Amino acid sequence: MSEHFWFTVLGPVRAQRGSREIELGSRQQRAVLAVLLLRENGHASLSELIEAVWGTAPPRTAGQTIRTYIHRLRKSLGPAHDAGTSFIVSAGNGYALRVSPDQLDLSVFRQRVAMAEGAVGTGHHARAIAHLRDALDLWRGEPLAGIPGTYAMSQRNRLEALRLVAVERRINVEYELGRFGEATAELFDLVAKHPLNERFREMLMFSLCKTGRQAEALAVYREVWDLLSEDLGAEPGPRLQVLHERVRRADPELLVSDIFPDPEVGSAVPESPAGTTLGVSPPRAPSPPPADLPTLDGRDDELDLVDTLLAVDAQGVATVAIGVIVVMARAGRTTRVEDWADRIAHRFPDGHIYLDLRGYDSSSPAMTPMEASGSILRSLGVASSLLPSGVEGRTALYRTLLSGRRILLVLDNARDAEQIRPLLTGTPSSLVVVTS
Structure with a gap:
């Protein structure tokens, strides 16, 4: 039986074979491993790895240096299975690191949160609390500790969220059991x-009051x-003001x-799909576009104009992040825009x-911002029961999760x-296309 491997990102980036710590090399080399681990079996392109290590000003030899880091990591990690295959495999124009869910602390965290939701759904609140405590015990200080750069910072913020x-x-579950003092x-x-987190203030006021x-x-x-009032010239939000009055x-x-x-409570929480990065999934849709709409003939000029939205500046950042397309009803808008989006x-x-x-x-009411933000967050891997209860909270979490990422949102x-x-x-790293 082969030794168990264990990888961590919820603290310092580490790798262990059994009880033995594996030497991962320089900070830049560990940064490459961090990117691959955060993909959770997904593919990371060479350009993404370069940007994660050096930002927007990489050296001319960056590509070859990344390949050297990959070679060294493969040598350090050794075979992934008894068959002798490497953990790190070439995938398209980049690489992927193949680990099972029980070998990465982030994946185990997601699993335990899902187990907690299952326990809540069957009325076992104490068991749910135990699962959530087990999940949170996986954190070992600052995520990605010791990894430099803006990429690591954005990922660190996303993990902390x-x-x-x-x-x-x-x-929340402890409150359901009447455990107000413990929190x-x-x-x-x-x-x-x-x-400045008003949500925690609200919960603390509630605990103290109860x-x-x-x-x-x-x-x-x-x-x-x-x-x-002193730092921002603002007042507490309406929820906190109402709670204060009560x-x-x-x-x-x-x-x-x-x-x-x-x-x-009780919402089913699927396991994080392969390739999920901190809740950001590979291309998939909360609801698929209709398949039987007519094509949007004669609209090539308009769609070519939308292509200009993808113009980037010298740092590779989109100069325009929002595009709006208005087309009369039943003109095949959805199909054509989806074809363009796929392209x-x-x-x-x-x-x-x-x-x-x-x-x-005409058959269904318009989706509210509350519904829409919840649907997007679920598509990004956030469990239904972990969604913030208000639009402002959901929007804040959504923007935190997407900070520094490249997402196309239609x-x-x-x-x-x-x-x-x-x-x-x-x-500006993401593009939002709105049709109406």
Whole structure:
């Protein structure tokens, strides 16, 4: 029986064979391994590896240096199986690292979160809490510790966002069991580490209120009010303001559902698909485009114009990140735009997402921003039960997950600007195409 391999990204990037630590070489070489691990069996192109290591100003020898790093990593890791095949395989114009789900801490994290959701769905809340604690115990300090560069920073932020969502979910389940006091000390720590995170302030105020510490709950609100007004010239959000008023009145009807209004308890959570990168999946669609629409004949000029959206500056960043196509109904808009999207999808290696917003669908109501943002987040690998409960929270998580990534998002059949505004990526590295 071969020795078990174990890889970590939820802390320092490490590899072990049995109990023995594997030497991974320089920081740049470990950065290459980190990219391959974060792909979770997916393919990383040579250009992506170069950008991850050197950013937008790589040396002329970058390609050959990456190949040298791959050679050294293959030698260090040795065979992946008894058959003697390497962990790292050539794939297209790049590489992929083949690991089973039980060999990578990030994959095990996802599995345990899924197990927790299954336990909640069958009413075993204590078991769900145990699974979530096991999942969070996999974290060993700062993710990707010791890996330099903007790529590592963006991935670090994305991983931290996933961790905090899991923490929030665990506290939610504890509230369902009436364990308000147990979360209080942890929430004080979370508020100290994330002082502008109003969600943690809200949860801390709720815990304090439910354990008879009304004055402390009001003090938490005063603190965030002072912080926001002094640093940002802003006020706390409406949810926090409403909670403050209810705490001030010692509202006896304050319930867990007021803090977690849309927990979606019991939702099935599929395992992360092969190739998922921190919740960002390879090209797949939340809902597939219709297959039987007519073609959009005579629209080549318009679609050629949309191609200009893909113009990039000297640093490889798109100069325009949003395009809008308006076509009269039943003109084959969806089919033609999807054909165009398929043609340029290779320029967006982190995913191609299609979403029908039903803006002008006589058989179904238009999709709300809440529904649409939830659908996109689920397509990015976020468990339904881990979705933030409001549009603002979902938008923030969505933009954090896409920071620095190259995603093509097609928002088909939009009704108005209000429907699509929360769905804009906020990053020029991705392209949003809206049709109406």
